[in-house]
Amino acid sequence: MDSTLFHYLDYAVYGTAILVMLIGFYGTMVKKSLLKIVISLSVIDSGLNLLIVTIGYYKGGTAPIFSPGFLKNFKDVSKMVDPIPQALVLTAIVIGFGVTAVALALVIRLYRHHGTLNIDEIKNLKW
Amino acid sequence: MKKVLVILLLAVLGYYTAATFFDIGFGQPHFIKGLEPVKDIYLAQTVKTLKVSNAVTSIVVNFRGFDTLGEVTVLFLAVTVLGSVLYKKRHEVGERSVLFSASSIVTSGSKLLFPAIILLGAYVFIHGHLSPGGGFQGGVIIATGFLLMLLSYENYSVSHTALSVVESLAGITFAGVGLLGFLHGGTFLQNFLPTGVLNNLFSGGIIPIIYIAVGFKVGAELTGVIYTVLHEKGQSNG
Amino acid sequence: MEMIHIIFLIFLGGAVLTYFAGKVSKVLQDIFFLLSVLVPAYLFFANVGIGKEVTLTLGGITLVWGVNHFSWLFSLIVLGLGSMAAIYAIGYMKGKERKGYFYFNFILSIMAMMGILLSLDLVSFFVFWEIMTWSSYLMTVYNGHETQRIGIKYFVFSAIGAYAMLMAIVIVHHVAGSFMIGSMINFYPNMSLSLQIWIPILFLMAFGVKAALMPLHVWAPDAYSNAPMAYTSVFSGALSKMGIYGMVIVLVTMINQIPQGFWFREVIAWLGGITAVLGTLWAIKQDDAKKLLAYSSVAQLGYIIVGIAIGTELGMLAGLFLAVMHALFKGTLFMVTGAVEKQTGTTNFTEVTGLIRKMPWTFFAALFSIIALAGIPPLGGFVGKWMLYEALITSNHYLLVIVIFFSSTAAFLYCYKFLFGFFLGQEEKEWAHVKEAPVVMLVPMIIMSVLMFVLGTFPGLILKPINSGLVDLGYIDTFKHLWNTSIIFNAWGDHVVLQPILYYIIAIFVFFALFLTWKGHKTTRYVTTKDISSSGEVPAEDENLTFSVGFMQPFLRAVAPAMRRQIDKYYTGIADGLESLFEFMRRIYTGNGQTYAVYVIVFVVVVLLFKSVLF
């Protein structure tokens, strides 16, 4: 790379992804509302997915689709970005969706049972 | 106090995670030299053997099709769990609670858009092996169509039985196709259909079939999720 | 199928059958019970040859069972006392609930003890050890709710001991490469010094618990006194001997091989001596017969431990002879207590008095066993005591002699208390209905009393198997050198000839007994114990003047400083402290999901921070 500044700016993508994750963690551990916790869990997932996709990125790479145009012009497979992280993220997103759905359902149940969304008041099970 | 502690902890965690990923490097080949990464094989085989142009699709449905089967199962399970968690006896199921009804612009607009959305979804998952998109994406688009309808019409209802039949059939298709491959070629999910020509709609062997099934399944399941949650009547404090 | 296997199968099958037979008929259950104790006993003595070994491979471990002379001796105790107690139990358990439970555990205990004796490898030794522990534990808690704390105490101590042993076993297996007891003993001199120290200590913990050695004895009084009496006679008489057996077979033979072993034996001997003293003192304090006997058992086991720990030939003879005698007299005494309990419903000295005319045969058995316990000639207890003293004196344990002597003299106090408390004193209307115990309970007591008497004059009968057992362990043959059929020698050649002494005693006794009753028995009339002249006053019929509360007060006042501290209290303190610590620790689980999430992050962060240390 020509300049260190740009070099570090490259990593801003990682930094952002990780920061999103950390924000999610923070929300999970500090926010009192169950809904916010669930949202925070989603935020963690988002950050993570971002991070994973970023790993598969190559500078100047194309989408891993052998469209007619690609086959005509490039033919160079190494120009494609890594498709595997994308495939994995697809799976991870779906799984994250499933978990979020379950969590939301549980929140509904908890609200039905306790009449509150404050996690500090939902501590019947302890010790 | 707790916040400070959490922030400190997260700072350390963030530092180590960041350090790790900076080590890995961004935007350039990061695999250890001399190794043959699987992705090269995948990319090569996608064109050569499977005749599928979307490499992601080939990975999701064929190379790592087993993952996708699991993924579909996860969704199926999520719906099941949702139903189980929010299960109520018949007479306890209430009407949807609606704060205010949608305006006529919304209702008629939705009616207008709904077929288009469904069509788009179907397109996306049918062409999953050729262009960006696929079963999951298409399924989600279809589900948004239903969401739109559910939001705009207070008494819009989707047949529960129909949803469950669709998702079951789609799932059976996936697993059944896999087992057919097993019977045909000895390995699960093995391709047993002619692969056709690259970039044709009818190419890629069983991949489109599976992706279409996935599309139906995802659509049905997401709709089911939305429907179930929407019919959760707000219970005012106990 | 070897005979030893058949014996164990009969025990096991008998236990299960007996348990379920109770659902069909009570009589059938009794018969099954008797058969499943007596038949294996018969088979063992009739058909199992000494020196025979059978093997069985389980889980990749070869289990070897066999009989040698030494284990034969203890088998005699176990099966003999077991059979007697079994017969007794038929009478004792009549009309009680949970008969099946009782019989089942009884048979299992006997089986486990036989298993311990027959095991030649450490794994089966441990297995049977544990079976013995839990079957006896189940007996301890037989009486229900109130006993469960006691039971847990017993089990916890046993478990600590057993786990110590288990640890020793696996370490030995690691260094010696074999689970065989023989190879452990042979390998012992080659171990590193720390192992040479730790292995015996670990074993000592296990055996010390069962043999109620001093700091580990706190379970014993409660456990002995709360088990059903028919079982306690086995519990105290035979089961505690397993600790002695283990000490001898594993410990004494092992540490004899290294010169430093001397110190070990000294420590054990002193612990045994202290146990004897403390047990005696606490026994004197008790107002309940069961407790009294329980503490007395602790004390008596102390003597036995002293005997085997000093390790000379005479000491071993003394210890083992005492072990046999203890099985006899303590077995009988617990049976007596059981009989009294069955007939009167209580065993408290302050409540029961003057049973001598109601239960003369029981009194006879009690008298004999008490005389034997006190070590008074001509009963068997004397022989053991004598040998013990001589062994101590001739092996230069002068102070230990005094300790033992003190304890055994003080034992007279509780001996008298036992006899007086139940049988003597004024007769009460409350107990006028009491009848003699059923024959089936009396017979074992009488048989064992007679045995005590015979062994008092002809100790050679039992010293002979003891001697062959010791020869098996590598001691020299002591026949004619330390004992003959009715002569016992010490190492300096001094001796006691028992036969003429017996004749003299009988002659004097008969003469004066006749003198006192001659002509008298017809002309004198019996007057009740209420008909006494107490300073010229005759007490009324409903007044009970029997002295039973604060019985040994003067003596207890004299020894009060020694009894101020109870070891039990320290253990309780430790246990309570631990429980509150645990109570505190489980608050880690706060119940808040967020806290748990924080824990996860903390875990990751800590591991990451210390990753250079950890990895």
Added chain:
Amino acid sequence: METVLMDILGAVVTFLVAFVVGMTYGGLSRKITARVQNRKGPPWYQNFIDAFKLGFKKSAIHHGVMHHLGGAFLMVSSVMTLMIVPVLSHNNWFPNLNFQGDLIFLLYIMTFGPLGMALGAGQTGNPNSAIGVTRGLSQMVGFEIPWVLALVALMIQYHTTSITGLMAAQAHSGTWLMFSSPFAFIAAVMAMLGMFRYSPFDIVGAPTELASGPVSENGGKYLFVMMSSGSVFTFAKLTLYVDLFMGGADNLLILLVKTFALYLIPMLYGMTTPRYRTEQAVRWFWGWPSFFGLLAILQAVIF
């Protein structure tokens, strides 16, 4: 057969001698005590009169079997003690069981009597008898400690546990053990104070306070047996001390002199000291006497 007859005869003779001497000593002690207290006192043969009177009396009542057997036990104990103790050395009339038992046997057979007595007394149902018994047994635990310490010291010093062995050791060295093992002697004598139950250790019988008790429940023959047992015991114990510490005796006269000299010790000590309570007595025995006993053992071990 003849030896058996001789044995029996010897035993009877020994018993008679012990009986007579013991009774006499008892009478003398009553007399001397009276004189010291400035009373006239009964004649020295008063005990004989009492004994014979009691011995020929008929009892009208009894309290049961143990009541009979208690007395028999008592006699077994005292007579057996007597039989084990060598009365005269080198005399064919008194060998009895000298070579059949040893000191430890002796210690145990001596405790048999009190226990038998206690059982007999227990059956009478008299509360005071039980009180007396507990006191007696407690005190016994007290004085046995210095006593055994002394004996063990002797045993380890001379490597023998038999009385005849110790006597042989004295004969061999020519000195009495009371000089060669002075601490043991002191301890043993102090223990003897308790053994004889004279004041200050007479709370056991408590003759003046407890008017009833063992004695009052035993009339006639029973009392006779108790008295004769006591006399025999006194003689046997004294002889034992003489044998152990004072080189034994070759003839009866020397024996009498030595025993009487020993007998004076508890008697005179008792006249000058007030009575201890039981626990005081027990603690007293575990004090100085035991200390001397330990010294004796130290001496035996070191020298």
Added chain:
Amino acid sequence: MVGTPVLFIAIPLLAAFLIPLLGMIWKELVRIVPGLVLTYLLILAINLLNHVLVHGPIVEVIAGWVPPIGINLVFSAFSGFLVTLMIFLGLLVWIYSYRFKRNVEYEPALKYFLMLMMLITGSVGIVLTGDIFNMFVFIEITSISAYGLTAFYKGRNSAEASFKYVMMGSIASTFLLLAIMIIYSQLGTLNMADIARKIHLMNPTLKIVSYIFFVTALGIEAEIFPLNGWAPDAYAEAPGPVGAAFAGIVVKAAVYAIIRYTYTIFDLSSSFSFLIIIGMITLIIAETAAIRQEKLKRMLAYSSIGQMGLVLVAFGFGTKEGVFAALFLMLNHAIIKSLLFFSGSYLVYNSTEKNIKEVNGMSKFLPVTSLLFAIGAFAIVGLPPFAGFWSKLSVLTAAADSNMILIMVLVLMVSVVELVYYLRVVNRIYFFKKEADTKPHKPTFNALFVMLVLGAIILLIGFYPDAVTGMLHKASASLMDKGQYIHNVLSLK
């Protein structure tokens, strides 16, 4: 051969999709079909296991792509043993729940059996798969079923327990994916054998970080100490048989995953001592937390956590004996803890609080259940002649052979604690007076049958450990032989 490993996944999935349709035909099919599937799988598993024990592992590829390209399933002696155990337990849970759920309406029953079957399938998948991302998918399948099963009962605090589980589970999957991606970014492959072959090339720091993330993620499922906050709640609130399934199936799968990573995939020599440390901490904390419990199921849960800690310790010895001991422990724990959960849930059947004191005096009303609970309690603390003894002996032998004296001491001390709290419960059952407000509930025939089968197995292993030790030895050998594993997987053409 009656089938291949992939059927363990495919058949239940197919059945799961079919069941809602079948339920429309005849409602009872919803209950019956999972049982049939599990029975078939059990037969399959036993057959395959017999085959594997003789002929060596079966490696099956999916979609015709040989490793490292495609996903593969490995049915070795090790994984086969676990799969058989899990399916066996799953079948028992099904039998136990079959009539248990009769009073429940159609729809919850449908969901219950679906989730149960998926729970088992997911766990089996974790064990069978040879691909790290595929393992992630199966872990998620297992977790989501577990969330659902935990929250199955209404009206209790089950939703709370389940929500905590969801929180922890999400965090777990985050770390798992991070770890997977670190590995992938370096080695470009997701196949376990391939990774194992190439891992020595990796930068050590990255290797260690990814290992830590793996252990954290899997540790949450495997109930390692600071990560197991969800576990007691989930065990306590889930239906009784599900508690058994958690202890016997889910946790086993998670531990399997940790072990697979430690033994096969990573080549960190110090990871063994790390396992010992975390296992030991887990063991100590869990057992001490259990002793003061007032609720029966929580107590069992803590005990289960502790046992898992012990399993990790045994694996941490890194020797063949250690692995053998750990496998033996896993087997025994699965059987015994299931029995305890089964019988325990009848002892406190009609209570909402599930307090321990409600078992007081139950022996008079439920004699067989009580007896079986007592046998289970005795067995789990390792008293001979029950099954637990042999595993405890082998753990200690392994510890001694690795010179881990301190570990032995700690393990034994903890065992005493364990003994105390189990004894207290047994004493309550047998020797206390019944509480006035408890209503004993007779176990159904199915439940009784299941409990008796488990009790019989405990006694069988106790008296004749050879029944299983041969298999366990082969299984441990197959885990220890890393080179063979790599060869088996990668030599396929």
